[in-house]
Amino acid sequence: MQYSWSAPTLPILLSKNAPIEVTTNQAEWLESILMIGACFGLPITMFLVDSIGRKKSLITSATTTMLAWIVIAVAPRVEYIFVARFFAGMAGDMAFVAAPMYIAEIADQKIRGFLSSLIYIMMLTGVLTMYCVAPFVPLWGPCLLGIVINCISLIVFPFQPDSPYYLLYKNEPEEAKAALRKLRSTDNVQEEFINISVAIERQKGEKGRFMDLFLISSNRKALVIMVILNSSQHLSSISVMLMNLHSILEEAGSFYVAASTGAIIFSATMIVSAMSASLAIDNFGRKVLLCCSGVVAGLSLMVMAVYFTLKNNGVDVLKASWLPLVMIILYAASFKFGIGLVPVVLTAELFPAKVKAFGMTISDLSYVGFSVITIEIYHSLRHAFGIQVPFYVFSVSCFLTVLFTILYIPETKGKTLEEIQMILKKTNSTVTENSKITQFDSTHSQVYRNEGFVEC
Structure with missing residues (x-):
């Protein structure tokens, strides 16, 4: 909800009847300050997930986000919202690192992919909720909804068990066994307890320095996979789509649906696709979903690029003006079926315990960084050569992701950590x-x- 807050809210803040006076320059900063906060939150996240644990980090994130919503709801000036958005970015970064770690370490291997994929489903639910609510209620309306959601989390989640991996890593075997019993709803956890203990002991014997991400070949391979996959998510144009969907549809000349309606359809399609992928990921595997997603998303973007090429060269495309909307919907479905969902599953599976916080934080940095880079690529190429050029670039990126998946990424379906x-x-x-x-x-x-x- 914080990520998508600016899209429907900024037009309200820039209107004549805005509850708070906001300039155009300040509005642009309200978009970017969230990602700046996420960047500044990286070292804090890295420290907290290992020092206080995954569970307490998530509680800290929820508390910070709730306070940010409260400040936005009652802010008398835009400067208050700047501060709130900055800390919301830090909290969001912490959640996107701690949540995959926590889920991967508590889940049975047969359903680990499904449970990890729920993170993105909930993210998309937040996007859709904001698109549906914010344009039609006062500024404090979505804030109140965000406060309620975080309150529920803070009431329920403290009663959940901590990660058995983390507890054993901190030499708390009794607490780890108790957590396993609660998670598995059985007292017969000896075998799994032994397996986890052996894994932790082996990983403790390995070095846990930051440089070991680069010096140890297995860590280096995991890091390369996650940096490229997280980068490919944005190089596949998802940030461009989410932040420029209205203008893209308007430039395409589509008259079948309004841009606001198209945005709701786009986000709803991604939710349905992510739900389908979450059910399929443990049956068909990570690589199959990545490859299928990359091929279909790449073809969708290529068709859009060709459409814009013809349109900008004077070809009458009025009869095919429905095509961009259909391709955008197909892109939404295919992207969230693989490229937009599998990385959050793999990021918690590939790194060993000793460097997991380092690896996931750097992966998250590549995700945040390329969200900014791709927006700049889009606007620069669009103004210099036309809107079709960035779509060609994004399409080629999808196909390269498929090639990288086939040649380099191991299949983790059904495997223990x-x-x-x-x-x-x-x-x-x-x-x-x-x-x-x-x-x-x-x-x-x-x-x-x-x-x-x-x-x-």
Whole structure:
């Protein structure tokens, strides 16, 4: 909701009857200040997810966001909104790093992809909610809704268990076992507890410095995958679409639906697509969804580029003016089916515990950074060569993402987090139960005996 707040709200703030006086220059800053806050929040996020944990980081994020909504709702001047948006950006960054980590570490491997994909579904729900509510209510209306949502989170979430991985990483085995029992709704968690303990012990034996992201080959491969995937999301034009959809439809000359209606259809389509992908991701795999998504999104953008090329060269395209709207809807469906959803799943799966905070934060930085870069690419190429040129660029980016997926990204469907690390290290990912227990016994023999695992 914070991400999409500016699109329907800024026209209200720039109108004659605006509740707060805002200049055009200030309105532009209200858009960018959120992403600036996200950039400044990166080191704080990096520190908190490892020092206080994933769960407490999410609680901190929800609290900060709620306070930001309160300030926006009662702000007497635009400067107050600047501050609120800045801290909302920091909180959003923290949530987008901590939430995938938390979900990946509590979820059973069979449904980990589905649960991780819910993050983007909720993001899209926030976008659609803002598009549907903000144009028709006072400025404080969507703020009140945001406050209520965060209140619900702050009431319910503190009662949820913390990540067993994080608890074992902090040498709290009893708390980790209790969390596992609550998450699995059974007392029979010994085997999973052993597996997690072995994985944590192996990862603790590895170095956890920032430079190890680049010096260790498996970490470096994970980082390359996530930086390219996060960058490709924006190089596939999603930020351009979300922030310029009205002007794109108007320039296309589509007269079938109003631009505001097209925006609602666009966001609703993405939600339906993301829901479908969340159900398919653990059945068909991450690579299949990425490839299908990239091909269809690339073709959609290519058709739009050709349409604008013909239109700008004097060809009568009136009879085909429905085409851009259809292609934008097809793009929305295909993008969120893979490129726009799979990265948030992979980002929590690929990095080992010792450098997970570093890796996910840098991945998030590439996501934030390229959201700004692609907007600049779009406006620069559009003004210099015409609107068709950036669409050609974005289309080629989609096809390159497909090629990168096929050649470089491993399939993580159905794999434990430990098995994924073995794949990245190019070693045998199949570890027998006896070897796991033997390794666990050699490193935790006293705990092993005390907990009654000898018979197991």
